[in-house]
Amino acid sequence: MIRNTVAGFSRRSVQRMSKTVSTIRCITATTSFTAKRFISDKPNEVFTKLTNGNDPNRDAFFKYTWGSWLKNDKQQKEKRFTKFSIEGLNSILNDIYIQSNEMAKIPDGKILPPVFNRNLTVSLVNNVIPKNVGKVNPNEKVQVTTMTSIHEGKHHRIYKIDTNLNKAFVLRIPYPLENENTLSYRIRSEVATMDFAELKLGMKVPKIFCYGINSLNPVRQPFVLQEFIEGDLLMKDWDPLMEDGSPNQEKFENVIKQVSAFQSKLISLKLNAFGSLYFNNDFKDKDDKEFAQGKMYDDETNPDLQSRWKIGPSVERCLWRNKSHLDFQKQMRPFLGPWSIKSPMDIIKNNGLLEAENAKMRLALKEAGSSPEVVDSQTLKEQVTTFENLAKIAPDLFNVKTKAIPNMQELLSPRLFHPDLDPMNIIVNKESQEAYLLDFEGACTKPFILQNSPQFIAYEGPKIYDLKEDIKDFDKLSDAEKVQYQFMFKRTRNQHKWEKKLNENNPPLITAVAPPVKLLRSPYIAAVERKTEEEYLLIDESLLQLKEVWDIFAQNGLVNQNKFPLNFTKEDVERHVKDLQKLHEKLISTPFAATQGWIPQDMFDHLLKSGTLVKQEDGNYIVAKPEPTK
Numbered sequence: 001m002i003r004n005t006v007a008g009f010s011r012r013s014v015q016r017m018s019k020t021v022s023t024i025r026c027i028t029a030t031t032s033f034t035a036k037r038f039i040s041d042k043p044n045e046v047f048t049k050l051t052n053g054n055d056p057n058r059d060a061f062f063k064y065t066w067g068s069w070l071k072n073d074k075q076q077k078e079k080r081f082t083k084f085s086i087e088g089l090n091s092i093l094n095d096i097y098i099q100s101n102e103m104a105k106i107p108d109g110k111i112l113p114p115v116f117n118r119n120l121t122v123s124l125v126n127n128v129i130p131k132n133v134g135k136v137n138p139n140e141k142v143q144v145t146t147m148t149s150i151h152e153g154k155h156h157r158i159y160k161i162d163t164n165l166n167k168a169f170v171l172r173i174p175y176p177l178e179n180e181n182t183l184s185y186r187i188r189s190e191v192a193t194m195d196f197a198e199l200k201l202g203m204k205v206p207k208i209f210c211y212g213i214n215s216l217n218p219v220r221q222p223f224v225l226q227e228f229i230e231g232d233l234l235m236k237d238w239d240p241l242m243e244d245g246s247p248n249q250e251k252f253e254n255v256i257k258q259v260s261a262f263q264s265k266l267i268s269l270k271l272n273a274f275g276s277l278y279f280n281n282d283f284k285d286k287d288d289k290e291f292a293q294g295k296m297y298d299d300e301t302n303p304d305l306q307s308r309w310k311i312g313p314s315v316e317r318c319l320w321r322n323k324s325h326l327d328f329q330k331q332m333r334p335f336l337g338p339w340s341i342k343s344p345m346d347i348i349k350n351n352g353l354l355e356a357e358n359a360k361m362r363l364a365l366k367e368a369g370s371s372p373e374v375v376d377s378q379t380l381k382e383q384v385t386t387f388e389n390l391a392k393i394a395p396d397l398f399n400v401k402t403k404a405i406p407n408m409q410e411l412l413s414p415r416l417f418h419p420d421l422d423p424m425n426i427i428v429n430k431e432s433q434e435a436y437l438l439d440f441e442g443a444c445t446k447p448f449i450l451q452n453s454p455q456f457i458a459y460e461g462p463k464i465y466d467l468k469e470d471i472k473d474f475d476k477l478s479d480a481e482k483v484q485y486q487f488m489f490k491r492t493r494n495q496h497k498w499e500k501k502l503n504e505n506n507p508p509l510i511t512a513v514a515p516p517v518k519l520l521r522s523p524y525i526a527a528v529e530r531k532t533e534e535e536y537l538l539i540d541e542s543l544l545q546l547k548e549v550w551d552i553f554a555q556n557g558l559v560n561q562n563k564f565p566l567n568f569t570k571e572d573v574e575r576h577v578k579d580l581q582k583l584h585e586k587l588i589s590t591p592f593a594a595t596q597g598w599i600p601q602d603m604f605d606h607l608l609k610s611g612t613l614v615k616q617e618d619g620n621y622i623v624a625k626p627e628p629t630k
Helices: 056-062 073-078 086-103 180-199 249-266 286-292 328-335 346-367 377-396 408-412 479-505 507-513 515-528 533-555 570-589 601-610
Strands: 011-016 023-029 044-049 067-069 144-152 156-163 168-174 208-212 223-227 231-233 276-279 309-312 414-417 426-429 435-437 444-447 598-600 613-615 621-623
Touching (some): 067 601, 086 144, 086 156, 086 223, 180 208, 180 276, 180 309, 249 414, 249 435, 249 479, 328 346, 346 377, 377 533, 408 507, 507 515, 533 570, 601 613
Antiparallel strands (some): 011 023, 023 044, 067 598, 144 156, 156 168, 168 223, 208 223, 231 426, 276 309, 414 444, 426 435
16 A cells, blocks of 8 residues: 655655665655645655664654644654564564465465464464565565655554565554554454455455554554555545536546445445444453344355454544543443444434543543643533533434435444545555555444545535526626635535435435435534534534424424424523634634644745744744734
C-alpha cells in the first residue's frame, strides 16, 4: 500500500547503504503547500547504525513532521512519536519467511485460522505464502534494506519497508493517543474485518501478514504488517466542483462508481448482530463469549470459514474517543455491545448513555480540581443533558414496524459499515488497475438506516437541482452570488449521483436516503461525527428540528410516540440559538478552527516566516491581525 505524498506534507526515508555497512541514512524532504508536489533540492541527511537502537539520531525518523498545532504543539507531536525496533521488525520478517515456507506445503484453497505466535504477535498464515512474501537466497536472512515514511495520518503512521525478499511491505504504527486496551480492540477488529472482507465478501484489500496488539512484541509497538500496493489514490481523479460536460467527467463518474461498488459489497451480507468483527479466538473474556455465541451470519458452506469470525464490542470511533477517564470494564464495556438483532435502536441509546457518563466523569474531575482539560464546566453540563436526551429519544426515533418506509426490515438488518469509505482511502494498483480499499479502522455493523453517506459526498446544505429553474433571476446575480449557488448545485449533483448509484446497486435500501429518514437519524449522525466539545449543539439542533415535524411523522407512523418525547422550554430554545450562533461565529472568525488548530507543516513554516503566525511566550502561536488600511 502507498499513500502519495500530498500538498503540505513532508517525507522521510531511511536506507541501509549496503550489506557490509550497517548504516542507515535519514533523509528529510519538504513539500510545497501548493497543489503540486515538490521535493526540496537539499534534503537534510542523518546517518545512524542499523544495530544501534539507542542512537538518538534515529529518533528523527519517528517524529511527527506533517503539521503543527497553534496550541500545545510540542505535546501534540510527542503524542505522535512512533519509535519502533528495526531489529525487532527484522526478526518478525524472518519468522514470516519461515512460516511462508511451511505454507508452501498446504494444499491450494485451504484457509487456515490465524496463528498466535509465542512472541505475542499473530500471523494470518493464509496470506503468508511464498507468492506474497517473496524469497531470499539460500542461507541468507531477511533484512530491511530501505524504510520510507509515506503517510502521517490522523490515527497512525505508515512506513514502506523494502527488503531483500524483493518485496515491499507496509508497517502501520498507531499513534499512542489512547491506552493499549483501546488500541488492542481496534487492531484486532480491523484485521478481522479486512480478512472477512477479502475471504467472504470478495473485496480487494491489502493482505495482512502479521500484527501485534501491544508493545510487548519484538517491534515494541502495536503494529500491522501488510502488503504494499504500488499505485495512485483514487482521490487523484476526484473533482467535486467539476463542470458538467468537463473532460474530467468520465473520471468523476468512475470515482463514484468505484466507491459505490465497495459499499455494495460491504452491505451485501446480512449479519446476525450489531457490533464489530473479530476472530473467533479473540473471545477469551467470559462476557464476550456470551455475546459471541451463535453464527455471525447464516448458510456458510465452506468449513474453513465456519466460526472464523464473531461479532463483539463495537469499535466505532465515537464510542472510544476521549474516554480515558472511564473505567473500561465498569463504565465503558456495558455500552459497547454487541447488540441483539432485535434491538437496533440500542446502538443510539448506548451512544447517548456512554457520552453522558463520560461528560459526568470529566465534570466531576474538573470540579474536584483534578483535571487539566480546558473545556469549561458549563459545556460539560450541557453535554450531559444533550446525550441523556439522545438516549431518551432513541427508542422512539424509528417505528421499526412501520409500513410507511418500504423494506424497513432490510434497512434494520445488521450490515457492515466502513467509516472511511472515501477516494482518499482507495488505491488503484499500478499494474492491474484494480481498486483496493485500504484501512478499515473503526468498521462496525449497524443498520443501513443509521449509515450516513460517505463524507466525501455528503451534503446537508440547501439543495439546488437546476440553477436556472431553482434560482430566480440567476443570470442577474453578482459573480460572488453565482459562485455560492454553483457550489450548492454541484454538491447537490454529487450527492444525487451517489444516491442514484445506490439505487442501481441496492434498490431495496434506497429509502435510507429519503429526507424524512435522514432527519430522523440526524441526531445520531451528529453524535457520531462530533469532533469538538461545542458540537453537542449540532445534536441539539437536530433534536429541535425533529420537534417541529414530529406530529407529522407520528401521523404517518414513522415514529413510536405521538408526543415528542423531550421537553424543550422557550428559554432552552433561546439559549440554544445564541450558543449555536456563537459556535458559527467562532468557526468563521477563528483561523484553522475546522482542523482544531492543525496546519500542514510547509504552510505553517510559510505563515511563520511571513509574520502571519506569531509565537507567544507560552510556546503557543496566534494569527496576527492585519494592519488596518489607511
